[in-house]
Amino acid sequence: MADVARLAGVAISTVSRALANPGRVNEKTRAKIDAAAKQLGYTPNALARGLRVGKSNIIMIVLPGSLYYGASQVIPQVLQSINKSLIQDGYNLMIANLGRDEISERHILDLAFGGTVRGAIILSSKLPEVDGRSLATAGLPIVSMLLDMSDAGLPSVVTNDREAVRDVTADLIRLGHRRFFYLAGPEGNYHDVERYGGVVEALEAAGLSEAAVVRSGGKLDYQHGFDIGLEAAEDFAALTEKPTAVIATSDDMAISFMSQIQQTGLKIPDDLSIVSFDGSPVCAFCSPPLSTIEQPVEDMGQAAVALLLAAIGQAAKQSAVCKVIRSRLILRESMAVPKNGA
Amino acid sequence: MADVARLAGVAISTVSRALANPGRVNEKTRAKIDAAAKQLGYTPNALARGLRVGKSNIIMIVLPGSLYYGASQVIPQVLQSINKSLIQDGYNLMIANLGRDEISERHILDLAFGGTVRGAIILSSKLPEVDGRSLATAGLPIVSMLLDMSDAGLPSVVTNDREAVRDVTADLIRLGHRRFFYLAGPEGNYHDVERYGGVVEALEAAGLSEAAVVRSGGKLDYQHGFDIGLEAAEDFAALTEKPTAVIATSDDMAISFMSQIQQTGLKIPDDLSIVSFDGSPVCAFCSPPLSTIEQPVEDMGQAAVALLLAAIGQAAKQSAVCKVIRSRLILRESMAVPKNGA
DNA sequence: CGATTTTTGGCAAACGTTTGCTATAAGGCA
DNA sequence: TGCCTTATAGCAAACGTTTGCCAAAAATCG
Numbered sequence: 001m002a003d004v005a006r007l008a009g010v011a012i013s014t015v016s017r018a019l020a021n022p023g024r025v026n027e028k029t030r031a032k033i034d035a036a037a038k039q040l041g042y043t044p045n046a047l048a049r050g051l052r053v054g055k056s057n058i059i060m061i062v063l064p065g066s067l068y069y070g071a072s073q074v075i076p077q078v079l080q081s082i083n084k085s086l087i088q089d090g091y092n093l094m095i096a097n098l099g100r101d102e103i104s105e106r107h108i109l110d111l112a113f114g115g116t117v118r119g120a121i122i123l124s125s126k127l128p129e130v131d132g133r134s135l136a137t138a139g140l141p142i143v144s145m146l147l148d149m150s151d152a153g154l155p156s157v158v159t160n161d162r163e164a165v166r167d168v169t170a171d172l173i174r175l176g177h178r179r180f181f182y183l184a185g186p187e188g189n190y191h192d193v194e195r196y197g198g199v200v201e202a203l204e205a206a207g208l209s210e211a212a213v214v215r216s217g218g219k220l221d222y223q224h225g226f227d228i229g230l231e232a233a234e235d236f237a238a239l240t241e242k243p244t245a246v247i248a249t250s251d252d253m254a255i256s257f258m259s260q261i262q263q264t265g266l267k268i269p270d271d272l273s274i275v276s277f278d279g280s281p282v283c284a285f286c287s288p289p290l291s292t293i294e295q296p297v298e299d300m301g302q303a304a305v306a307l308l309l310a311a312i313g314q315a316a317k318q319s320a321v322c323k324v325i326r327s328r329l330i331l332r333e334s335m336a337v338p339k340n341g342a
Numbered sequence: 343m344a345d346v347a348r349l350a351g352v353a354i355s356t357v358s359r360a361l362a363n364p365g366r367v368n369e370k371t372r373a374k375i376d377a378a379a380k381q382l383g384y385t386p387n388a389l390a391r392g393l394r395v396g397k398s399n400i401i402m403i404v405l406p407g408s409l410y411y412g413a414s415q416v417i418p419q420v421l422q423s424i425n426k427s428l429i430q431d432g433y434n435l436m437i438a439n440l441g442r443d444e445i446s447e448r449h450i451l452d453l454a455f456g457g458t459v460r461g462a463i464i465l466s467s468k469l470p471e472v473d474g475r476s477l478a479t480a481g482l483p484i485v486s487m488l489l490d491m492s493d494a495g496l497p498s499v500v501t502n503d504r505e506a507v508r509d510v511t512a513d514l515i516r517l518g519h520r521r522f523f524y525l526a527g528p529e530g531n532y533h534d535v536e537r538y539g540g541v542v543e544a545l546e547a548a549g550l551s552e553a554a555v556v557r558s559g560g561k562l563d564y565q566h567g568f569d570i571g572l573e574a575a576e577d578f579a580a581l582t583e584k585p586t587a588v589i590a591t592s593d594d595m596a597i598s599f600m601s602q603i604q605q606t607g608l609k610i611p612d613d614l615s616i617v618s619f620d621g622s623p624v625c626a627f628c629s630p631p632l633s634t635i636e637q638p639v640e641d642m643g644q645a646a647v648a649l650l651l652a653a654i655g656q657a658a659k660q661s662a663v664c665k666v667i668r669s670r671l672i673l674r675e676s677m678a679v680p681k682n683g684a
Numbered sequence: 685c686g687a688t689t690t691t692t693g694g695c696a697a698a699c700g701t702t703t704g705c706t707a708t709a710a711g712g713c714a
Numbered sequence: 715t716g717c718c719t720t721a722t723a724g725c726a727a728a729c730g731t732t733t734g735c736c737a738a739a740a741a742t743c744g
Contacts, residue, residue, distance in 0.1 A: 358731070
């Protein structure tokens with residue numbers, strides 16, 4: 001920086017002000033300084049700035065291992081949209097994987113308490129906590145994505161899962177379906193609770209009882225979506241009275257389930273309608289094309305960043321809001337009026 | 343840190359030595375210091391350390407936008423395996439998207455020249471370069487992944503694409519196929535050159551001419567894989583003399599192509615065999631299940647990290663090696679002896 | 685017990701910025 | 715010219731570490 005100052009013929013403090021602050025310096029000298037910096041190929045040292053200012057420009061995204069697999073593309077899309085939004089405000093994105101091991105937790109806490117990161121976006125239900133240090137008490141702005149954790153004081157961005165699944169169940173009822181098969185994610189999981197709740201609400205609204213839906217799965221995590229579908233196909237085969245509509249909580253489940261069930265001779269959608277979650281592009285090319293509820297992850301990413309930057313902006317912690325992004329049903333041929341049987 | 347020193351009853355310099363360096367302090371006092379640090383919930387400030395030591399512990403991964411889409415899961419798997427490997431050595435992973443815009447390039451250069459990152463793993467064919475600053479001259483250890491850039495002096499990790507596609511083409515020839523349809527990625531792209539080259543090599547080895555293969559695509563980037571497959575289906579329909587085997591350079595292409603082509607009444611694999619690239623899990627559940635050449639991205643990630651850490655370790659730049667990870671053909675029903683026609 | 689080695693204390697400089705301060709310089713206005 | 719406003723210079727402290735140095739203390743050894 002001293003070199004730049006010398007070349008531009010100004011003081012070192014002026015260079016600093018020109019480069020960091022916006023309006024504190026005359027436009028003419030700023031131009032001179034910029035030119036000098038460019039000529040020298042000078043780039044301010046981010047570590048030094050961060051140290052001096054007491055805050056970094058790095059945001060960390062906490063990803064549970066379970067999100068990594070499957071055709072749904074949520075991870076890449078989330079990362080891309082979040083990174084894009086962050087960059088516009090001069091922030092960088094750092095990845096932090098959260099596993100079941102204490103090491104990954106400790107690692108995340110080190111990042112938080114060590115001043116490396118300025119804020120966090122978490123896609124996990126659990127906040128790392130070990131040895132008395134907890135991410136919740138790190139004094140770090142945090143927003144939760146995918147899961148509503150506004151009760152715990154974290155601003156959150158979620159989709160209207162419950163409503164979406166309620167609507168699509170109502171659609172199925174309207175088509176004439178009366179018996180349902182529900183492919184569950186991990187038991188007790190936020191998404192599973194919401195989605196199953198939506199099914200039940202729709203049933204009740206139509207005067208049907210919860211007995212109209214058979215649950216399958218619930219043991220495996222979403223990352224084993226394909227396996228869940230396969231097991232569900234076995235469960236389905238064992239049923240004496242077959243449901244006519246399937247509601248799957250991920251595209252992976254739906255795809256493997258459908259593939260398996262078709263080999264037993266069942267026709268989709270004539271014998272069985274299927275709808276699932278996530279909006280994976282590949283669903284369009286299944287046979288038959290699969291109806292799916294799109295997760296607007298890009299919008300969610302943007303919203304999460306907006307919330308986080310707002311939280312960074314204001315010192316005092318506001319009350320936690322929960323922003324709901326509407327998901328969208330992509331209707332394809334896998335959903336139809338039940339033709340055979342019943 | 344001063345607090346920790348006081349509580350442990352030692353000097354501040356001893357605390358520093360105990361926490362940062364390994365062997366410079368007695369085991370007993372180190373334990374005392376660790377206990378004090380834990381009790382106080384102390385975490386060393388990474389920015390300050392980085393500033394003082396002159397190097398950060400952050401590695402940046404440069405991702406081109408084109409990699410983000412599709413069912414192939416390369417991005418998540420690469421990120422996960424790289425991050426996992428890095429953490430074991432105390433490094434963190436930062437994401438840097440490389441678009442076609444100058445802004446993203448400038449951003450990456452700022453990270454490199456501003457001392458934020460210690461090294462980079464790039465999955466892009468182009469090194470950011472603007473205003474005389476270039477990533478190549480940032481004095482940063484860099485390794486290239488997916489693309490062989492050892493000619494340009496970058497240690498690289500790639501798969502044996504050419505060989506893999508040569509082998510599978512030879513398999514197809516052995517099954518009796520004589521006319522081929524090749525779904526290309528972007529023209530001139532490293533992968534496309536390698537893979538197409540493999541096809542031609544296999545043809546020549548079997549005494550067939552390059553005329554035995556019809557190319558389709560080449561205009562769109564891999565991120566539009568599904569579209570490429572759809573267009574290819576049109577191209578295929580227009581052919582008077584139909585090939586009996588398809589070699590697709592991504593699973594996305596193969597999936598949409600197969601879906602489309604089946605609607606014209608063609609049977610797979612009886613009328614047409616298909617094999618593709620990437621090893622997406624979803625291929626197992628296509629109808630028929632799709633043969634695909636698995637990209638061992640996790641191994642590649644590990645290897646890339648190993649290479650990078652080695653480069654960081656030794657000050658002087660060694661000659662650039664190119665590490666080849668073997669890919670694996672997952673054989674499924676989409677490849678068979680041509681039954682009809684011919 | 686004295687000699688030697690290992691460990692620690694204490695000090696201070698350094699890393700590259702930012703920022704508050706005062707003082708000087710430049711420019712505009714009456 | 716004198717006064718006021720605005721812009722910059724120059725200085726110095728601060729951010730939280732690491733690290734070289736030397737001296738002091740402790741441990742080890744013969």
